[in-house]
Amino acid sequence: MNKSLPDTFFKPGTVAVVGASKKANFSSGIPETLVKNGYRDRLYLVNPREREINGMPVHADLAAVPVPIDLAIVVVPAPQVPRVIRDCINLGSPSVVLESAGFGETGPEGALLEEEVRRLLKGSQTRVIGPNCLGVINPHASFTTTQVNLEALRPGNIGVIAQSGTFGNILADWAPTQDLFFSKLVTIGNRLDVDETDCLLYLADDDQTDVIVLYLEGVKDGGRFYEAARNVSRRKPILVYKGGRSQAGRKAAASHTGSLTGEDELYDAIFRQTGVIRAASFQELFDMARVFSREPLMAGPRVCVATVSGSFGVMTADVCTAWGLELPDLSPQTVCALRDIAPSWMNVKNPLDLGPSGIYDAAIKAALADPRIDGIIAVPVIPEIVMQKYTELGVDVGSMFGDPQEWRRLAPGKPILMFTVGGASWCDHVRKVYGADISLVSSPENAARALAASCRYGRFRAGG
Amino acid sequence: MNKSLPDTFFKPGTVAVVGASKKANFSSGIPETLVKNGYRDRLYLVNPREREINGMPVHADLAAVPVPIDLAIVVVPAPQVPRVIRDCINLGSPSVVLESAGFGETGPEGALLEEEVRRLLKGSQTRVIGPNCLGVINPHASFTTTQVNLEALRPGNIGVIAQSGTFGNILADWAPTQDLFFSKLVTIGNRLDVDETDCLLYLADDDQTDVIVLYLEGVKDGGRFYEAARNVSRRKPILVYKGGRSQAGRKAAASHTGSLTGEDELYDAIFRQTGVIRAASFQELFDMARVFSREPLMAGPRVCVATVSGSFGVMTADVCTAWGLELPDLSPQTVCALRDIAPSWMNVKNPLDLGPSGIYDAAIKAALADPRIDGIIAVPVIPEIVMQKYTELGVDVGSMFGDPQEWRRLAPGKPILMFTVGGASWCDHVRKVYGADISLVSSPENAARALAASCRYGRFRAGG
Numbered sequence: 046m047n048k049s050l051p052d053t054f055f056k057p058g059t060v061a062v063v064g065a066s067k068k069a070n071f072s073s074g075i076p077e078t079l080v081k082n083g084y085r086d087r088l089y090l091v092n093p094r095e096r097e098i099n100g101m102p103v104h105a106d107l108a109a110v111p112v113p114i115d116l117a118i119v120v121v122p123a124p125q126v127p128r129v130i131r132d133c134i135n136l137g138s139p140s141v142v143l144e145s146a147g148f149g150e151t152g153p154e155g156a157l158l159e160e161e162v163r164r165l166l167k168g169s170q171t172r173v174i175g176p177n178c179l180g181v182i183n184p185h186a187s188f189t190t191t192q193v194n195l196e197a198l199r200p201g202n203i204g205v206i207a208q209s210g211t212f213g214n215i216l217a218d219w220a221p222t223q224d225l226f227f228s229k230l231v232t233i234g235n236r237l238d239v240d241e242t243d244c245l246l247y248l249a250d251d252d253q254t255d256v257i258v259l260y261l262e263g264v265k266d267g268g269r270f271y272e273a274a275r276n277v278s279r280r281k282p283i284l285v286y287k288g289g290r291s292q293a294g295r296k297a298a299a300s301h302t303g304s305l306t307g308e309d310e311l312y313d314a315i316f317r318q319t320g321v322i323r324a325a326s327f328q329e330l331f332d333m334a335r336v337f338s339r340e341p342l343m344a345g346p347r348v349c350v351a352t353v354s355g356s357f358g359v360m361t362a363d364v365c366t367a368w369g370l371e372l373p374d375l376s377p378q379t380v381c382a383l384r385d386i387a388p389s390w391m392n393v394k395n396p397l398d399l400g401p402s403g404i405y406d407a408a409i410k411a412a413l414a415d416p417r418i419d420g421i422i423a424v425p426v427i428p429e430i431v432m433q434k435y436t437e438l439g440v441d442v443g444s445m446f447g448d449p450q451e452w453r454r455l456a457p458g459k460p461i462l463m464f465t466v467g468g469a470s471w472c473d474h475v476r477k478v479y480g481a482d483i484s485l486v487s488s489p490e491n492a493a494r495a496l497a498a499s500c501r502y503g504r505f506r507a508g509g
Numbered sequence: 510m511n512k513s514l515p516d517t518f519f520k521p522g523t524v525a526v527v528g529a530s531k532k533a534n535f536s537s538g539i540p541e542t543l544v545k546n547g548y549r550d551r552l553y554l555v556n557p558r559e560r561e562i563n564g565m566p567v568h569a570d571l572a573a574v575p576v577p578i579d580l581a582i583v584v585v586p587a588p589q590v591p592r593v594i595r596d597c598i599n600l601g602s603p604s605v606v607l608e609s610a611g612f613g614e615t616g617p618e619g620a621l622l623e624e625e626v627r628r629l630l631k632g633s634q635t636r637v638i639g640p641n642c643l644g645v646i647n648p649h650a651s652f653t654t655t656q657v658n659l660e661a662l663r664p665g666n667i668g669v670i671a672q673s674g675t676f677g678n679i680l681a682d683w684a685p686t687q688d689l690f691f692s693k694l695v696t697i698g699n700r701l702d703v704d705e706t707d708c709l710l711y712l713a714d715d716d717q718t719d720v721i722v723l724y725l726e727g728v729k730d731g732g733r734f735y736e737a738a739r740n741v742s743r744r745k746p747i748l749v750y751k752g753g754r755s756q757a758g759r760k761a762a763a764s765h766t767g768s769l770t771g772e773d774e775l776y777d778a779i780f781r782q783t784g785v786i787r788a789a790s791f792q793e794l795f796d797m798a799r800v801f802s803r804e805p806l807m808a809g810p811r812v813c814v815a816t817v818s819g820s821f822g823v824m825t826a827d828v829c830t831a832w833g834l835e836l837p838d839l840s841p842q843t844v845c846a847l848r849d850i851a852p853s854w855m856n857v858k859n860p861l862d863l864g865p866s867g868i869y870d871a872a873i874k875a876a877l878a879d880p881r882i883d884g885i886i887a888v889p890v891i892p893e894i895v896m897q898k899y900t901e902l903g904v905d906v907g908s909m910f911g912d913p914q915e916w917r918r919l920a921p922g923k924p925i926l927m928f929t930v931g932g933a934s935w936c937d938h939v940r941k942v943y944g945a946d947i948s949l950v951s952s953p954e955n956a957a958r959a960l961a962a963s964c965r966y967g968r969f970r971a972g973g
Contacts, residue, residue: 069898074898193894208820209818211818211890215818215892218893218935219930219931222936262823289823290831291830293827297860325954326952327930327952328952355762356675359752359762360791362758362760363752367754367755390610390611390615394760395757396761398761400675426679428681428682429682430538430656466791468658468683468686490789
């Protein structure tokens, strides 16, 4: 199983939907979605009980399709799956996304069926993703084997591998609302053939993927994953959330995707040795994905926290320290430069509690220029009522903290993270002005953890 | 300093703004806000350099005001503060909110000024909140000593004590966007007189406050706080976020509100012994506030997790276990009842992975009725595209998971928490349908931590 994953999973020249149906069910939107995304002329529908769906002809079986099929999306009931897979193999289809459920996740009978398909595949050139999954989303080719909204097809540079189909769909809905965009998203389900390591290796060579994110309930082949992760980590960061840490979680995973999750400590050791970055929560996983996909790696542990609220300054300093980062004193030059322009009440320290000083942009630039500082966490906040006043006076409140693109130009090697909280219109402003350029994270904790991970991963990459 | 905090801080019959000014600055909106909230006929402005502001007369000093003043809001520059405080004492004003900055937080000179005011107060009947704060918001009386939006004045049952003024204002902006509403919010700043313990004791006796939330950088008088917290905890839950855990955080706190933060382990011990619930993050503090202000205390550690996404089921099971909760098997009766109505592919287990079964409401009701279950975490999710289809078919997607008010009636003694993630319109739906009745929390982690805290606190209340 060490042959590489074929491109046809992500950029098929021809696609069949086997089990296409007029009935409204989980799969009925797939042909429609493919047509909407420009695949009409290379799409073939298969179902012995249908003649035509939405004006498209339906073929009785795969053999009746007039062209070779690159990718078969299979949604027939589980008992019919072996027959369809046999057709795919016989016709030389290189790739199958098997979305049907009713296999190992449901009990011994389903497991037997899964085993039967596995036997059929042996020695063939056909690769299968699934069963019990929703397959592939490739925004860079507007291609998807599951019905998603248009927003989920906006291309990004984060490659995601998840086990569960529903989870993948929810992710696809949620990510764009957080300004997170994917290069590829694969849900692998029960992994009767293709597993997380195959996908990892594929994404490692994918030019559109800069960061690889895995949601795993268990690794199928520990040794192979270890080897692959160790190699891939030297080139691209791998972020992992591993479910099934607890006994209750492991039992749940067994009936969810039939995964044996194994001992958590073992995973910790594997991840540590292979440079894989482990996240402790869903939100942290994607906060990290954002930071790793946008920010340069942090060269050292020295952070400057720049805030308007002393309380958030204290909180952020606390969590940075808890995760092994340092808040050094600013260099004498930076302190002098800031004292020159700061109001008398302002303490020029780290964290930089800027209060209503108005020197936000200058302060962040000074911190970025400071050789003692490796990265920045900015916590701009402002009461809505103050914002309304400024807006009435014609001040562009959104950008009063400075120009994020200029910050980038000044210090392309230093990560800049931002966290904010407040009223709805303030948060919208920040997202609009900074969301595209600066990594907005969901909490001071996750800012600190992402920077600490960036620092650690930088050392791993340097061979330390 | 053991005399109780006077009501005049929260429900003053007469109010003066000392230092009212036409100039636009942090305090210029205060008179306007008071007028807008119905305080015009009991509001008096004081400033020797103004004659009239927005049609209201301005008095030269407090002695010139024709009526006794219940509460003086003082916003004059720091050096003028001792004179104003002397006036308040001489005129017998019971309460002063001193918002001016420039005291202990700025250095030795400011500390001397603070000491001078403290000496003046000795033996007087006048109590002072501040300096370096924004005072009080009392939504139940539409009263505020700081300019806030109307939404922040919607009354709730969470009483908040914070140190920093900006933080308080940001909280007031943010909370309504999260369906969190306050009974009182006090920012105490440098605490030259009134401190967190005074406020704690006031809120303990306040009928509109069910839960007390503290953001602290340090406790002023450890022994007194200990005594008060131990007593108050027996009646109302006290939730704390303590900033300044790390050395960097402690340094920041010192220049922020002049607080000596002390050793973190000591605080942990104090909180544990007094039944105070400590939150590890800002978000957790308010997720807990939501749960404690709405849910019954959890009678035992047994949770049922009901989800539509197996992945979120696994995650939630993991974090519940990590925080000491249990996911027991459902009782045989519950299992039988659910098997009767569940589709064949559904595993009737805990976590209840309901998938697209459609039996959401029935499942939650069955879990609520189960004597083996003490509380519920529901994780409803649905792909946007499925939601759109249901909506087209006329299904009320928002409430397809069931009627939260009916759940409450069925099991008034069991907490019900909900977490969701997904597209924007789905999240809006959930908030609209469930936000008012069920505790929506921001993550599976915080759901688990809040329930674990509820359980622990229940034991403390029972004397265990």
